[in-house]
Amino acid sequence: MVSSLVRLCAKEVVSDHSSSPCWLSCIPRELYQPLLEAAFAHCRPLAIGELVQRWPERTLSLRGRRKSGHNPPNRLCVQALLLAVVRGLGDKRCALQVLDLCGLHCEDGGVADSMGGWSLTVSLCSTMLQAKGRALGGPRRERERERKRVLETEAERDAAAKRERGLGAAGRTDFGGRLGGEGDSEADGGQVRVWADLFVNARSWERVRVALTASGPLRLHCRYLRVEEIPASNIAALLALLPPRGMLGLDVRYSSLGVTGLALLLPALAPFPHLSSLRLHYCNLDMRRDLPGQEGALRDMAQGLGGLRQLRRLSLTALRLPGHLRMLLSSLSRPLEVLELPYLSLSAADLSYLSCSLHASTLQCLDLSENKLDEASLPSLRRLLHQASGSLAQLSLSGCGLSDSLLGALLPSLGLCRGLRSLRLALNPLSQAGVLSLVRAAAAIPSLHLLLYPNPLEEYQPGLPPLPSSAQLLDWPLVEEMEVREATQVELEKVLVERGRCDLLLTSDLLSYSTELMDED
Known part of the structure; x- marks a missing residue:
């Protein structure tokens, strides 16, 4: 009741900018936080x-x-x-030493006028350079440019202020968290530490590099780093400029690294003692081709992975590594909690190793999507699910070629995972009977909240082969008669009613379902 009253009062106080000289001169320091929260929640940039x-x-x-x-x-x-x-750098009333902007950006594009990770990173780099220019006094031309930028920003803010009373709650921020670990130490040399999740690509790499090498009153620290379309040498150079303590994750996407590039990059991560998450997506690595020096580079890559002592999450997407999973994962001294291996061309030997590895009993999230499963790999997968049954919360087997018979053999093992919250089995060639069997088994798992099931083969237009691939199922048109799909929905709803599972979300929509991603913090 008291906190609600404080939020209501804070909203009224920040709503009228003309009164700010009055309340700013007398508010106690403990009210700054709820006032700032209200200003963010109701879009009051001047406040x-x-x-x-x-x-x-x-x-x-x-x-x-x-x-x-x-x-x-x-x-x-x-x-x-x-x-x-x-501005606060020159204001004696400002005591700021640590600014934490982690998790501030928006990547889904669903919120109007929000700031994405790339834009926030570029803005932060501009802020670093502006702070340095202000601290040094700067040449006259630079000071004029900064003054012009300030005036333009103020004009934009003034225009926004005139619309403030007509704006709804355009954004909301939760305050009160504190930086853990190294972020709570004193700022070096009077600097303000700025913590953020950075998104760097080929267009912004040089700007980020300049900002990190420019010494000034603001020092940029990274919690999670995402890079795209950057060669391994540039990624390594960027990592060398970042303060090593406090970085928790690296996400590399669409960069043509290959085995040699990864062998170069991974040792550059060794100086980051708290790194717990590594994601490598579409990095042009294909071990199906026999190239000179490939095995040696792969051993170097495994050795680099072994140097990441705190790694808990490993995501390798579309790195074609059939038969090499043992070499990579056995180098890790700590068991993984999240393992994502979609499009890896895993072999039966890979799954056999994984089912007996030190990681099997600790996995909370496992993604084996788009790896072909057959009779030879099924025993290993069942053994893996048995080993992970006490910890597994999210499982994805989408596009794995599971037929009715294969799924039927797998369902008892799935039923052992009593803590499973999310199960994804889209783009598997199941009949309506197979889908109904899946839903019955899923409804018997009390913790399950989300099931992404495949459209039954009966819902596709004629012409599909008996066991179509995931690519064929993705591209093939569904029947136009809604009665066919509605009949499936009726049967699925009957199963949920019979099992008393109104809390279980069933969907076949690949675009709009919630993945319930695990928190990385």
Whole structure:
């Protein structure tokens, strides 16, 4: 009741910018946080700027938005905050030493006027350079450019202020979190530590490099780094510029690394003692081709993985590594909790190793999508599910070629996973009878909240082969008669009613279902 009243009062206070000189001169420091939260929640960039410029606490944290389900803040609000941080460097009332912006960006594009990871990274780099220019005094031309940028931002904010009363809650941020571990140590040399999740690609790499090499009153720290379309040498150079303590994850996508590039990159991660997540997606690695020096580079790659002592999450997407899983994963000294291996061309020997590895009994999330499963690999998969049954919460076997008979042999093992929350089996060639068997087994798992099931073969237009591939199922048109699909829905609903499972979400929609991604923090 008290917190609700504080939020309501804070909303009213920040809604009228003309009154800010009055309340800013008298509010106690413990009210800055709820006022700033209200300013973000109701899109009041002018209030954000004035609060942050004189922030009375050592730490300002905007973490926790994803956990609390709040929408990302408006772009103008983020820009106002960054500008105010620079201004606060010369304000004796500002005590800020640690600014935490982790999780602030929006990547799904579903929120209007929000800021994506790439835009936030570029804005942060501009802020680093502006802060350095302000600290040094800068040449006259640079000062004029900065003054022009400030005036343009202020004009944009003033225009937004005129629309404030007509704006709804465009963004929401959860405050009150604190940086853990190294983020709570004192800022070096009077610097303000700025923590963020960075998104760097070929267009922004040089700007980020310059910002990281420019010494100034703001120092950029990275919690999660995502890079795209950058060669291994540039990624390694970027890693060498980042402060090593506090970085938890690296996500590399669409970069033509190959085995040699990965063997070069992985040792560059050794200086990051807290790195717990590594994702490599579509990095042009194909061990199905016999190339000179390939085996030696793969051993170097395995050795580099072995140097990541705190690794808990490993995602390897479309790295064609048939028969090499033992070499890679056996180098890890700590069991993994999340293992994602889609499109890896896994062999029966790979699954056999995985089912007996030290990782099997600790896995919370397992993704084997688009790896062909057959009679030879089925015993290993059943043994793997048995070993992981006490910990597994998310499982994806989409596009694995599971027929009715293969699925029938697998269902008893799935039923052992009593803590399973999410099960994905899309794009498998199941008949309507097979889908109904799947739903009956899923409904018997009390913890399961989401089942992504495949469209039954009866719902496709004629012409499919008896056991179509996932690519064929994805491209093949469904029948136009809604009665066919509605009949399936009726049968599925009957199963849920019979089992009393109104809490189980069934969907065959690949685009709109919730994956319930695990929290990485």
